[in-house]
Amino acid sequence: MCYVAAVTASEVRATSFGQVADDYDRLRPGPAPAALDWLVPSGCAVAVDLAAGTGLFTRALRPWVTDVIAVEPDDRMRAVLAARSPGVRAVAGRGEAIPLPDASVDALFISSAWHWLDHDLAVPEIARVLRDGGRLGVLWTSRDRHTDWVADLERRREPGPADQAAQADKQARRRRQVTLPENGLFENLQHESFTFTRTMAVDDAVNWYATYSGLITATDEDRAAALAQVRAGLLSRAGADDLVEIPMRSACWRADRIARN
Numbered sequence: 194m195c196y197v198a199a200v201t202a203s204e205v206r207a208t209s210f211g212q213v214a215d216d217y218d219r220l221r222p223g224p225a226p227a228a229l230d231w232l233v234p235s236g237c238a239v240a241v242d243l244a245a246g247t248g249l250f251t252r253a254l255r256p257w258v259t260d261v262i263a264v265e266p267d268d269r270m271r272a273v274l275a276a277r278s279p280g281v282r283a284v285a286g287r288g289e290a291i292p293l294p295d296a297s298v299d300a301l302f303i304s305s306a307w308h309w310l311d312h313d314l315a316v317p318e319i320a321r322v323l324r325d326g327g328r329l330g331v332l333w334t335s336r337d338r339h340t341d342w343v344a345d346l347e348r349r350r351e352p353g354p355a356d357q358a359a360q361a362d363k364q365a366r367r368r369r370q371v372t373l374p375e376n377g378l379f380e381n382l383q384h385e386s387f388t389f390t391r392t393m394a395v396d397d398a399v400n401w402y403a404t405y406s407g408l409i410t411a412t413d414e415d416r417a418a419a420l421a422q423v424r425a426g427l428l429s430r431a432g433a434d435d436l437v438e439i440p441m442r443s444a445c446w447r448a449d450r451i452a453r454n
Contacts, residue, residue, distance in 0.1 A: 209409040214273045218247035220401040224304065224334045225387035228443040232330040233257045237299045241322065243288055244306030248274035250332075251281055254302070262298070264291060288315035293322045296453075300328040307331045307371060320378040323450040329379060330447045331371045337388060337440035342430060349422035350402050371446040379448040387443045395427045395435050 233240070238259045242251040245263035247270050254261050255278075263278065264286040265271040275283040286292040288303070288310040301319055303310070319329060338344045373379045393401070402408065402423045408416050431437040 209406045213404050213409060214247055214267075214269045216400060217270070217404045218249065218273050218277060220397060220404055221247075221249055222334050222391055222441060223249050223253045224332060225389045225441070225443040227387040228332060228334070228385075228445050229253060229257055231385055231387070232302065232328070232332065232445055232447055234300055234328045237328070239298045240300040240302065241291070241293065241298050243291065243301055243303045243319070244309065245274055245283070246270050246304075246306070248278040248281065248283075250302060250304035251278050255280065258300070262293065264293075289318055291318050291322050295321055296324045298322050298327060299324055300330060302330040302332070304331075305333050305335070307333075308369065312374070316374060316378060317376070320450055325450060325452040327450040328447060329450065330445065332443055332445040333369050334441065334443040337442040339442065340440045342426070343440055346423060346426045349426055350405065350419050351407060369444065373448060378451055380451050382446065382448040384444075384446050386445065389441050389443075391439045391441050392436055393439060395424065395431050395437055398427050398437060398439065399424050 233254070237257065240254055240258040240261055242248070242254060242261060242263045245251050245265045246267075248263055251261055251263045251274060261281050263271075263274055263281050263283045265274060265283065266285060266287045268285070271283050271285065274281070284292055288306075301323055323329065336343045336347065338347055371382070371384070373382055399420055403416070403420060408419060411419065427437050
């Protein structure tokens with residue numbers, strides 16, 4: 194008898210982005226420039242962008258690092274990355290199984306994907322490939338929920354009833370926190386945030402919202418209803434030119450790999 198493992202809702206959402214890979218690359222934001230200055234250690238020669246998606250953070254790293262290796266499990270996302278990121282080595286892999294030798298990289302970064310990893314497996318694997326003293330950097334770059342109207346918009350984008358959407362938004366906030374196990378692998382965990390403003394046409398901003406997993410995997414009806422709510426909120430903030438200035442934030446964490454015995 195053949196048994197097929199059940200696919201969880203989280204796994205469905207985590208693997209959904211390849212369906213919208215082109216829009217993801219076109220509409221998702223890169224990091225705040227100041228975030229790179231804070232995250233990338235001096236003298237960094239080899240860095241990994243783990244769960245690299247279509248390469249938004251990969252390309253931001255290129256001016257800072259001699260050799261950037263992008264590790265991405267989804268073939269569709271990785272194809273866009275390879276096509277749009279000259280000079281970058283793109284390889285198949287995941288946080289729980291990184292296809293690189295021990296102690297081979299100076300820094301490893303995870304942009305907007307930490308919450309998709311199995312931390313019990315990924316943290317030791319990240320420590321394995323980092324050289325002693327190497328940098329782990331984790332960040333999320335998205336709309337700034339510290340701004341009231343943006344926080345309201347984030348709740349609107351969650352499909353389903355209002356109370357369910359509010360709960361989903363709270364869960365999303367909790368997932369965007371970085372804690373590391375006390376297993377003797379990392380030290381000096383620090384946190385910093387960097388804000389900036391992104392000016393977009395309302396249509397582009399609505400389509401940007403549509404690249405998030407909750408809406409990719411929603412029913413057509415729920416997706417349409419949520420995006421209509423988002424559009425209404427954006428239009429209320431847009432100028433006569435149909436452009437809206439969106440407050441943004443790169444929330445960043447960094448830690449150092451403890452020296453091996």
